[in-house]
Amino acid sequence: MMSPDEKKKLLECYRDGLLNDTLPFWIPRSVDREYGGFITSLDRDGAILQTDKSVWFQGRFAWMLATLYNTVEKKAEWLELARNGIDFIDRHCFDEDGRMFFSVTREGKPLRKRRYIFSEAFAIIALAAYAIGAHDDERRKQALDLFKRVLHHLDTPGLLPPKTCAETRPMKGLAVPMILLVTAQELRKAVKDPICDQIINRSILEAERDFLKPEFKCVLETVGPQGEFYDTFDGRMVCPGHSIELGWFILEEARLRGKDRRLIELGTKIIDWSFEMGWDREYGGILYHADARGLPCAEYWHDMKFWWPHNEAIIANLLAYQLTGDEKYARRHRQAHDWAYAHFPDPLHGEWFGYLHRDGSVATTLKGNLWKGFFHLPRMQWYCWQRLEEMS
Amino acid sequence: MMSPDEKKKLLECYRDGLLNDTLPFWIPRSVDREYGGFITSLDRDGAILQTDKSVWFQGRFAWMLATLYNTVEKKAEWLELARNGIDFIDRHCFDEDGRMFFSVTREGKPLRKRRYIFSEAFAIIALAAYAIGAHDDERRKQALDLFKRVLHHLDTPGLLPPKTCAETRPMKGLAVPMILLVTAQELRKAVKDPICDQIINRSILEAERDFLKPEFKCVLETVGPQGEFYDTFDGRMVCPGHSIELGWFILEEARLRGKDRRLIELGTKIIDWSFEMGWDREYGGILYHADARGLPCAEYWHDMKFWWPHNEAIIANLLAYQLTGDEKYARRHRQAHDWAYAHFPDPLHGEWFGYLHRDGSVATTLKGNLWKGFFHLPRMQWYCWQRLEEMS
Numbered sequence: 001m002m003s004p005d006e007k008k009k010l011l012e013c014y015r016d017g018l019l020n021d022t023l024p025f026w027i028p029r030s031v032d033r034e035y036g037g038f039i040t041s042l043d044r045d046g047a048i049l050q051t052d053k054s055v056w057f058q059g060r061f062a063w064m065l066a067t068l069y070n071t072v073e074k075k076a077e078w079l080e081l082a083r084n085g086i087d088f089i090d091r092h093c094f095d096e097d098g099r100m101f102f103s104v105t106r107e108g109k110p111l112r113k114r115r116y117i118f119s120e121a122f123a124i125i126a127l128a129a130y131a132i133g134a135h136d137d138e139r140r141k142q143a144l145d146l147f148k149r150v151l152h153h154l155d156t157p158g159l160l161p162p163k164t165c166a167e168t169r170p171m172k173g174l175a176v177p178m179i180l181l182v183t184a185q186e187l188r189k190a191v192k193d194p195i196c197d198q199i200i201n202r203s204i205l206e207a208e209r210d211f212l213k214p215e216f217k218c219v220l221e222t223v224g225p226q227g228e229f230y231d232t233f234d235g236r237m238v239c240p241g242h243s244i245e246l247g248w249f250i251l252e253e254a255r256l257r258g259k260d261r262r263l264i265e266l267g268t269k270i271i272d273w274s275f276e277m278g279w280d281r282e283y284g285g286i287l288y289h290a291d292a293r294g295l296p297c298a299e300y301w302h303d304m305k306f307w308w309p310h311n312e313a314i315i316a317n318l319l320a321y322q323l324t325g326d327e328k329y330a331r332r333h334r335q336a337h338d339w340a341y342a343h344f345p346d347p348l349h350g351e352w353f354g355y356l357h358r359d360g361s362v363a364t365t366l367k368g369n370l371w372k373g374f375f376h377l378p379r380m381q382w383y384c385w386q387r388l389e390e391m392s
Numbered sequence: 393m394m395s396p397d398e399k400k401k402l403l404e405c406y407r408d409g410l411l412n413d414t415l416p417f418w419i420p421r422s423v424d425r426e427y428g429g430f431i432t433s434l435d436r437d438g439a440i441l442q443t444d445k446s447v448w449f450q451g452r453f454a455w456m457l458a459t460l461y462n463t464v465e466k467k468a469e470w471l472e473l474a475r476n477g478i479d480f481i482d483r484h485c486f487d488e489d490g491r492m493f494f495s496v497t498r499e500g501k502p503l504r505k506r507r508y509i510f511s512e513a514f515a516i517i518a519l520a521a522y523a524i525g526a527h528d529d530e531r532r533k534q535a536l537d538l539f540k541r542v543l544h545h546l547d548t549p550g551l552l553p554p555k556t557c558a559e560t561r562p563m564k565g566l567a568v569p570m571i572l573l574v575t576a577q578e579l580r581k582a583v584k585d586p587i588c589d590q591i592i593n594r595s596i597l598e599a600e601r602d603f604l605k606p607e608f609k610c611v612l613e614t615v616g617p618q619g620e621f622y623d624t625f626d627g628r629m630v631c632p633g634h635s636i637e638l639g640w641f642i643l644e645e646a647r648l649r650g651k652d653r654r655l656i657e658l659g660t661k662i663i664d665w666s667f668e669m670g671w672d673r674e675y676g677g678i679l680y681h682a683d684a685r686g687l688p689c690a691e692y693w694h695d696m697k698f699w700w701p702h703n704e705a706i707i708a709n710l711l712a713y714q715l716t717g718d719e720k721y722a723r724r725h726r727q728a729h730d731w732a733y734a735h736f737p738d739p740l741h742g743e744w745f746g747y748l749h750r751d752g753s754v755a756t757t758l759k760g761n762l763w764k765g766f767f768h769l770p771r772m773q774w775y776c777w778q779r780l781e782e783m784s
């Protein structure tokens with residue numbers, strides 16, 4: 001079991017890491033005082049590698065800062081910087097059709113638009129968290145309206161063209177119910193609208209019914225519209241870090257519903273399966289991909305160790321331990337924590353490397369790009385700190 | 393220098409590898425006698441991993457077989473199997489707008505269509521090589537017509553939607569002049585039409601003028617319409633194996649034009665730069681990506697060792713040696729050959745692994761997928777065998 005002393009040390013590790021290492025790495029470096037918004041493509045020492053901006057990160061960065069403002073300390077700088085992201089989104093990140101871009105130039109001119117709704121999801125959680133901090137009802141409404149627009153886009157055939165010819169082989173991805181689940185959870189903190197609980201329930205049901213495969217003891221990334229299993233590279237693909245993340249989103253819902261037993265069972269089952277399939281018994285750490293049938297993966301970099309699956313595994317096992325008291329989760333939390341802290345932190349310039357080879361050696365020294373920035377690591381540090389405070 | 397004995401051993405290595413190892417790995421396993429065409433997603437031992445078909449490989453496979461028929465031996469099976477690919481292309485691989493799909497199901501139903509012209513390019517070279525072997529003027533015409541259609545699609549704004557918002561940052565890729573160059577070279581063997589030489593000249597000029605960057609001693613993958621350098625991850629990206637391939641396409645043109653001096657200079661310069669930038673001084677082998685300014689690469693798997701850049705490096709250095717007699721190229725050919733043959737061949741089931749970690753260990757044991765099949769390795773074995781016969 002986790003002793004009080006261990007809990008104290010872990011709490012300090014996450015809290016101090018967030019406040020004294022992660023935050024000062026990104027701020028002020030990432031903040032674009034000239035054009036607004038955030039630049040996340042930073043080298044090991046924080047030097048800018050490119051100034052193109054990730055739309056995801058305008059929302060993610062702003063969400064994390066507003067959340068810290070709302071839950072940690074009312075530091076005016078944090079709320080002001082969250083607004084810096086939101087203002088940039090308002091001004092530059094929407095296309096004329098109401099959908100959002102994926103990347104823009106430093107000045108905010110559009111570069112890429114993709115066929116997904118993740119830019120919108122991260123904007124929604126930023127708006128919701130900011131609305132709470134700033135007591136801003138306009139932003140609340142904006143967040144809810146954008147959420148409804150996302151649902152409209154997802155539920156209206158033809159608005160988001162599929163990657164695969166849908167007539168031949170209709171497919172759907174786990175990422176959609178997952179992002180809807182967590183977005184609705186964040187939106188619900190700001191907006192009392194029944195749509196949040198509806199979407200949360202619907203998303204959990206859909207994930208459980210269509211993506212969980214007891215015959216393989218895993219959660220698939222891609223299935224048919226009714227959960228059909230396709231025996232192809234894509235159809236067999238598992239991303240253990242991603243499904244571990246789904247597991248803790250469900251456990252978080254269990255926590256908020258007074259330790260809901262059914263949700264605890266579901267969430268821990270997902271975490272158990274995914275940790276079992278994803279943990280590398282040879283080198284330690286969590287493999288990026290696995291094949292449900294144990295066949296070779298299609299992605300040649302499948303066995304790399306990315307930072308974020310380890311963030312998710314640390315959160316998921318700590319939360320599972322908090323909700324169940326099962327020491328298996330304390331042990332696995334320690335296992336994931338120890339491997340991650342032995343391999344990812346940069347002893348020279350702080351923060352974490354993002355991409356390691358299977359054996360744990362660093363594959364690239366950059367600290368940020370369009371996918372890595374001020375999000376997964378600080379979210380883990382903040383969330384685990386909160387849980388450990390509750391547990392103390 | 394390369395001694396007669398070395399030449400003889402190399403010739404046997406390539407010839408016997410092709411005839412006794414590579415060919416029997418893929419044939420008959422890949423041949424779909426039920427639905428036609430070729431299945432390339434094979435496991436280490438040749439077991440099928442998925443039956444979805446790569447449209448690229450219907451053309452590539454057919455081209456390689458028809459080329460062997462035309463240049464090695466008039467084996468009826470080879471021409472008949474080439475026709476098996478071409479028939480499948482005819483029946484299943486064209487969309488109603490005249491463009492081709494990227495992947496289809498085993499039965500030939502469309503799965504994916506992409507915004508590029510590579511499916512078409514591989515179909516053209518297959519048609520051209522088959523036309524020669526079968527003395528089939530209809531196929532000659534079909535190849536030329538399809539080539540003209542590709543040029544029309546490339547040269548008509550709006551027909552192939554760009555990935556990046558073209559108004560903000562217009563970009564073009566090295567792959568387009570490269571594929572046009574080699575496609576026109578193959579088409580020219582079957583069709584006497586001035587368009588082949590025109591496109592060959594235009595493509596070499598464009599590559600030299602817009603993609604070669606003496607200030608970085610490299611060939612960029614992506615530039616602006618007039619060769620503008622963009623100081624971003626994409627703009628700085630170099631793929632040494634890809635530019636080495638460009639180098640030998642140009643040297644091949646020099647060879648066919650009676651050792652054209654200007655083309656030899658250009659091709660060897662490209663090979664020198666790319667080999668210098670791509671060779672891994674720590675572990676050996678050719679790194680997949682490099683950054684023109686030496687900054688971290690955006691692709692986290694940038695330092696993996698793929699099979700095909702090694703195929704290209706072995707061809708390029710052998711051909712450079714044949715054309716210049718410079719022993720530097722004999723040495724580099726040996727260097728690339730030795731590293732590749734020490735790491736890629738599968739001692740158990742034959743053929744080559746495709747994807748190694750930076751240190752040369754195998755990252756995935758599969759032998760084929762939608763990108764790896766009967767193409768780069770047999771092309772190297774066949775082409776080097778031909779060159780060594782000339783040199784003997």
